[in-house]
Amino acid sequence: MMMTDLLQQNVAKHICLTAEEMEQFCKPFRVKEVNKKQLLLKAGEICRFEAFVTKGCFKIYHTDDKGLAHILYFAVEDWWIGDIDSFTNQTPAQLCIEALEDSEILLINKKDKEMLYEQLPKVERLFRIMGQKTFVALQRRMLGNLSKTADERYIEFIDKYPKIAQRLTNIQIAAYLGISHEFLSKIRKKIVQKK
Structure with a gap:
């Protein structure tokens, strides 16, 4: 299997490209291996x-003034990562991106992405669709954080992302939910007792 096969499948979910266009789309991406615990992006860069x-x-994730990490999201195979604000505006990142496992990614830089927009107008549509889906997911997450209990948010996370949850520690899940590790343990205990 080629490194770009998964990327091509991801693109095909959103737009139709000819084989020639797909090859042109994949060409500027470069392969990068990232070791477990390696920071791909640091805040300030x-x-x-x-x-x-x-x-x-x-x-x-973002680290606050007290040194607490707040995880925005986890990304596994078939997901995109970056700091959209920093990438778009070329300003210092507020986010950090860290590998939780030995990983491989396909990178594209801003210049090459802009070139793809010009050469393949369909690509602009692709990133618009993906941007809208990301915005919807973030909006739903924000509303959930405002209106749901920690128990409900935990159950929703486990139901929605069971394969991701299996790969994470309780501390990582707690940081994503915005609760303490101890509080997450209480929630999990309560759920087990109900079963």
Whole structure:
């Protein structure tokens, strides 16, 4: 299997490209191996890439003034990662991207992405559709954080992302849910007792 096979399948979910266009789309992406615990992006750096995960797992997070990590999302195979604000505006990143496993990604830089927009107008549509889906997911997550209990948010996360949840520690899931590790343990205990 070629490194770009998963990328091609991802693109095909959103837009139709001819074999020639698909080859042109994949050409500027470069393969990068990322070791477990390696930071792909640090807060303060300018994000010069968007990346597609072909193998592994990442956490995308922000560290507050007290040193607490707040995880925005996890990304596994067939997900995209980056700091969209930093990448788009070429300003210092507020997010960190860290590999939770030995991983492989396909990277594209801003110049090559802009070139694809010009050469293949369908690509602009692709990233617009993906951007809209990301915005919808973030909006739903924000509303859930405002209106659901921690128990409900945990159950929803486990139901929605069972394969991702299996690859994470309780501490990582707690940081995603915005609760303490101890509180997550209480929630899990309560769920087990109900069964």
